[in-house]
Amino acid sequence: MAAKDLEIDTSTLVKKPKKTLQHTHDNLLRKIAIPTIYCPGCGIGTTINAFLEAITKYTIVPHDNILVVSGIGCSGRASGYVNLDGFHALHGRAIPFASGVEIARPKMKPVIISGDGDLFSIGLGHLAHAARRNIDMTVICVNNAIYGLTGGQDAPTTPVGAKSRTTPYGKISFPFNLSHVAIANGATFCARYTVYEFIQLAKAIGRGMTHQGFSFIEVISNCHVNFGRRNNLGDSIAMRKMFKKVRVPMKEEDIGLDIRKTDIKYEVGKGFTRIPTGIFLNERDKPEEFSERIIDAYEFNK
Amino acid sequence: MEVHQHPEKKHYIVTDETRCKGCGLCIEFCPKNCLGFSDVLNEKGWRVSKMHRMKDCIKCYMCERMCPDFAIFVDESDVPKKK
Numbered sequence: 001m002a003a004k005d006l007e008i009d010t011s012t013l014v015k016k017p018k019k020t021l022q023h024t025h026d027n028l029l030r031k032i033a034i035p036t037i038y039c040p041g042c043g044i045g046t047t048i049n050a051f052l053e054a055i056t057k058y059t060i061v062p063h064d065n066i067l068v069v070s071g072i073g074c075s076g077r078a079s080g081y082v083n084l085d086g087f088h089a090l091h092g093r094a095i096p097f098a099s100g101v102e103i104a105r106p107k108m109k110p111v112i113i114s115g116d117g118d119l120f121s122i123g124l125g126h127l128a129h130a131a132r133r134n135i136d137m138t139v140i141c142v143n144n145a146i147y148g149l150t151g152g153q154d155a156p157t158t159p160v161g162a163k164s165r166t167t168p169y170g171k172i173s174f175p176f177n178l179s180h181v182a183i184a185n186g187a188t189f190c191a192r193y194t195v196y197e198f199i200q201l202a203k204a205i206g207r208g209m210t211h212q213g214f215s216f217i218e219v220i221s222n223c224h225v226n227f228g229r230r231n232n233l234g235d236s237i238a239m240r241k242m243f244k245k246v247r248v249p250m251k252e253e254d255i256g257l258d259i260r261k262t263d264i265k266y267e268v269g270k271g272f273t274r275i276p277t278g279i280f281l282n283e284r285d286k287p288e289e290f291s292e293r294i295i296d297a298y299e300f301n302k
Numbered sequence: 303m304e305v306h307q308h309p310e311k312k313h314y315i316v317t318d319e320t321r322c323k324g325c326g327l328c329i330e331f332c333p334k335n336c337l338g339f340s341d342v343l344n345e346k347g348w349r350v351s352k353m354h355r356m357k358d359c360i361k362c363y364m365c366e367r368m369c370p371d372f373a374i375f376v377d378e379s380d381v382p383k384k385k
Contacts, residue, residue, distance in 0.1 A: 006335075006354075006355075007355075008338070008354045008355075009354065009355050009356065009357065012306045012307055012308065012309060012353075012356035012357065013304070013305070013306055014305040014306065014307050014314070017305045017314075019379075021303070021305060021314055021316050021375075021377045021379075022375075023318075023372050023375045024366070024375060025372065026372070029372065034321055034371075034372060035320070035321045035323065035346075035371055035373075036370070036371060038370065038371075040323035040324060040325035040348070041323075041325030041326070041327055041370060042370055043370065044370070045369070045370025045371055045372070046367075046368065046369075046370045049367070049369070049370070049372065198367040198368070199367070235325075236325055236327060237325075237326055237327060237330045240327065240331075240368075241330075
C-alpha cells in the first residue's frame, strides 16, 4: 500500500456532535463497572457482546424474564457487567441455583455464562444432572483450555502436549470434548462457535434461549496471556487468526451419530489444527422440559 | 469520545478512549485498514485505537463485533432511509 493511503485524515472529525452517541448495548451494561477487568483482547468480552446482541435481536424473550447466573472464574464476572437480574454463584454451583429459579418460576429463562473450569471440573456433576432432567436453561461455556484466573494451571480441557504452569513438559492426559459430554448426558440443543464467528454465535445463543429445554453453547475463546504465551501461539490477534484459519463449519446432518467428528485437534508448536463449529444437535421432537412435567404431575395428583 | 462521520454515507464511528485497552483487534480485522493506534496515551497508559481514514469505511461492523471492551461502535441514526 502506498504511503499516501496511510496518512491520517482528520477532515471527517465531528468536534461537537448534536446528540450523545452511545453503544448499541449501553443500556444493558452496568457502566460503573466498565472498563472490564479482562486482559486486553480477551474473548469473554466478545462473548458478553454476542449475548447482548442475541437478547436484543435474535430472541423474543422479554428482558425482565432473563436471569444471568455465573460461577467462579474470569467469565464469572459477566453477571456483574450485564444490567439484568443476575447472581454470582459459588464455585461450580451456578446450575443448581438456576435450576431452583427455573422450577420456582417457570417463566424465567436462566442463562449461565461460565467457564470450562467452573462447569466441567467442579460443576460437572451438576451439569450432567441438569442435562439429564432437561431443565429449561441456556448454558454458555467459555472454553479457553486453561484455568486462566488462577495463573494457568491445566484444566480438563487442556489438549495433550500443551504446556501450562502445572504441566511444564506437556500435558499427558486426554481432554474433554465439552459438546460430546453435554450431548451424551441428554442436552437437547448443542452448538459450538469460536469468538471469531460473532454473528453465528449470537444467532446460536438466540436459538438456544428460544429452545424449550437444556441448551448448551460452547464458545472457544482465547486466553493468550496464560495459554497462548506458554505455547508460543502469540497474542490475541494471532490466536483469533488461528481460529479463523482452522474452524470447520459443520451441520447436524454431517455429524449424525458419530460425535467423534466434533473433536478438537491440537498439535504441539502449531496450536489448534481443527475446530469443528456449528449447531451439532437440535432435537425437534424434544421431550418436555422439567418444570412443565412438575406442573403436569401436580395437577394429575390433585 | 472521538466522533467521525462519513461524508457520503453519513454514519458515525465513535471510539471511546476511556474504555479502550489497545488490544488492536479492530485495527487488525478492519477489512479496509481504516483504523490505527493513537500517538498519545490515554489515562490508563494504553495506546488506544483511533479512526484514521473515515472515507474508506464501508460500515461492515467488524470493529464493533470484534471489540471485547465496548469501546468502538457504529451509529446509524443519521443515515438517510432508502425509499
